[in-house]
Amino acid sequence: MSILLAITIGLLVAAGLYRLLGPGRIDALVGLILLGQAANLVLFASGGLRHNAPALISDGMAEPSDPLPQALVLTAIVIGFGIIAFLLTLVLRAAGNDHDA
């Protein structure tokens, strides 16, 4: 199971890198999106994977899943979204300049 996830992450990275190194205008953007997904998964996997563990704490229940990587990944998702959104505005800006010229 862990091996499968590790391979999946590796292939996501490979796909992201391939696109990142491309010459096109949005290649870097798409590459970064894919790399971001892979990076989030790496962080998430580092906390150990547990199926059907309680996500919330309540008395008398099994030990819940590790909340720390989850908190890290949650903000990573939002910040990653922010970065891509900002890059998109740069693409928009670049296109606008092309029209002006």
Place this chain on the structure above:
Amino acid sequence: MSEVFFPALLPLVPLVVALAAPGVVRTHPRTIATTAAVLLAAGAATMLAGVPGLEPIREAWPWVPQLGVEIALRLDAFTAWFAGLVLGLGACVMLHAGGYLAKSRHLPGVVAALSGFTLAMLGVILSDNLYLLFLFWEATSLLSFLLVGFHHGKEDVRGKASQALLVTLAGGACMLAGIVLVHAHFDTASIVGLLERAGDGSAAGLSTGALVLVLLGALTKSAQWPFHFWLPNAMVGPAPVSAFLHSATMVKAGVFFLATLAPLLSEHPLWTPLVAGSGLLTVATAVLRGARESDLKALLACTTLAALGFLTLLAGLGTPAALLGFVIFLTAHALYKAPLFLAAGNLEKTFGTRRLEDLVGAVKAAPFTGLAFVVSALSLIGLAPLPGFLGKEYLLKAIWAYSPLLAVATALAAAGVLGLGLKLLLPLLDWRQRPEPKKALPLSMTVAALLPALGTLALVISLPATTHGFLGAAATALGAPEDAAYKFWHGWTPAFGLGMGALVLSVGVWRTLVRPNLAPLPDPLEPIFEPAFDNLVASIRTLASGVGRMLEVGRPGLQIGIMVVAIGLLAFAGLDAAEWRLPASDATGEASVWLLLAPVAVLAAFLAASASRTLTLLVALGFVGLIVALLFLWFSAPDLALTQLMAETLLLFLLAGVLKKTGVKATASSFSGGRAVVALAGGALVTMLVLKAMALEWDRPVSDFHLTHSKPAAYGANVVNVILVDFRALDTLGEILVLAIAALGATAALGAARPRSPLPFDSDSPWLATAARGIAWFALPVSLWLFWRGHNAPGGGFIAALVAATGLGLLLLVRHPRLDARYLRHASRRLSVVGLGVALGSALMPLVSKKEFFTGLWWHSGDLHLGTPLLFDLGVYLTVFGFCLGFLRHFRPNPAPEL
């Protein structure tokens, strides 16, 4: 801080005034400069008054105790005496600058830099910790760069100022390395602590490398051979700056450092040959160079070089007698060199020239400045009973005691320097002619030049009475014999004979120098060092631009590729691939779904990597995101799944909008083998890293702490949310700050007011309009509900804001009368700012009730717990919503035609 250090803080006052109110400095240049000068003079008087009977004081405050770095100050009779000299000459220089640069627009900067420079020099003198001393040391380099480069409009001046900066900074870098090694060898970075080790022989074991590194710092700073070339070049600065640099600061820092450590480090066998040799060569070089100069300031700079050479020579010997000579020579030089430079500035202003032949008879034409010049020049020549005479006597005496041969060589060198002094003085004294004054000088400039010259005279008159208390005490504190004192007459000693011989010889030297048909001797080594240094700097520049040209070929893929490969190689090197262990097989048995999902995710990712049609790309990316969300859900992370879903939706929305609007095609280029190899290697590397990370047995103290305390301390069952808004709220505050900045940056990049071209699709479809409105109105209450329950169930500010933003994004696709561009722009900005304010406010509220920053304040009612973390979450919600709005607003459809 002990009050004895307070006078050293006085330069802060003009510094702050000049920085805070530059306009006042410009409108009242002389008043401000005079006030600053009076303040510094008061500091000097306090400092000097404390010298007699001063017990050494050391005060320390920890800074980085693990590294031995502390803010430690020391004061003894010598450092107090030197600090008094710096403050006193600083006062004269400030007074002079107020007149010299009265009309300059840059006067406030000069006042600030001079004050800062004084502070930094005092820091060098008073620091007890070597690292602290280093910081002040570098500050003097930087500030002298600003001062020397005052006329920065001229390229020549910039070049010379940066040469001085580069030489001294390079030396400073070496010195830092040397300091670390000295610290490691003696196990202390305190100067007082180091000097206690003098005499126990431990210095002889110091590595030669450490000694050379420390010496490189001190010798470059004091412009000693072979680094002497920068100092004559640095006289391109204004006269008061040169006066300060040459008399009591900057170059004196180097010899001060050498003399301070001399009692300890002179035990090292290489100390004396290196230091004394460099000093003697500097004197010789200075004489040869000075013989050719006909510019008043350039000639003065050469005499400074020579004097520093003598001081270095004394520090190189390091004997008590040499240190006795060091103190009087240093004092005499500081007191005569400052008025010489200030007077040179006055003569330049009065007669409009610095050439010696045009200044013949200048003393007659400008008597007061002339008086300062003559007294100081006579002290330089060493005419009894001026301090310069004492300096020369004690110099020769100390060296004679060390080695008579060296003393004869020194006397010969001294004869050359005295010849330079005669070359300086005699033309100006010519009574047969006088140049025409072109301009009248302000009184303050004449006074500023006269004051240190009067100080020279006062020193002579008071010396018999005060020598034990002041200069003698200072010398003893530096390492001269106990109860040291200076007297004018020592009897018919060899030193006296050498001094007299040098004086007689100097007349011969001078007569040779002024004979026009005799070309002065060239310095055989002069064409070596400065060109070598300049070539080194130039070749570094060439190399850098060559590397730049090689890399900057306009292909981002190549540059990113270089970085990716470099990072990959580093990661691989750190991977320790020989040490290998697969993760323990986790027999959860619930992998079946994942067995299906993983190939889909990989397929989608490869599709995204090679997609050449926009729609394919969007769908593929959507699949990847969706499967990642499912994965989060499968492995017990519902919060992540929700966030991922929402962020993915918004991301695709934005991506689709941008691609549609700009018409950029997602064309994938033809297949490239190189890219594929790099990509697959990177993927394989990450796989190995993940496997290795997962195989580790984690100790989870942080997670366990969060799990244990979440419920009792933060009243939340959803630990992820509790971490975000309570335990690690400061991090979250930083994150939403980043988001707010990104939104502002996007507004700046796109321009707030420029009309945007509308989205090119028909938004008048009634189906779309109805569905969008319906979903939007459904999303808002859902968002509020997610927000409210976030602390105890999956949800929270981040997720709730993304849900609301998704709804709003849909609403923006249809025409809405109220959501016009202006409204959205203002709403986005206000939401971000208010959100940040609410978050920060919730963090600050505990301060009111004297609790620490970010402590949760709670209000309980039965099972209902309300607290500042909820308020903080509200701040997160508003900021994230405002952020999303800031981006989404660019994709509105064609607005209704304006009436």
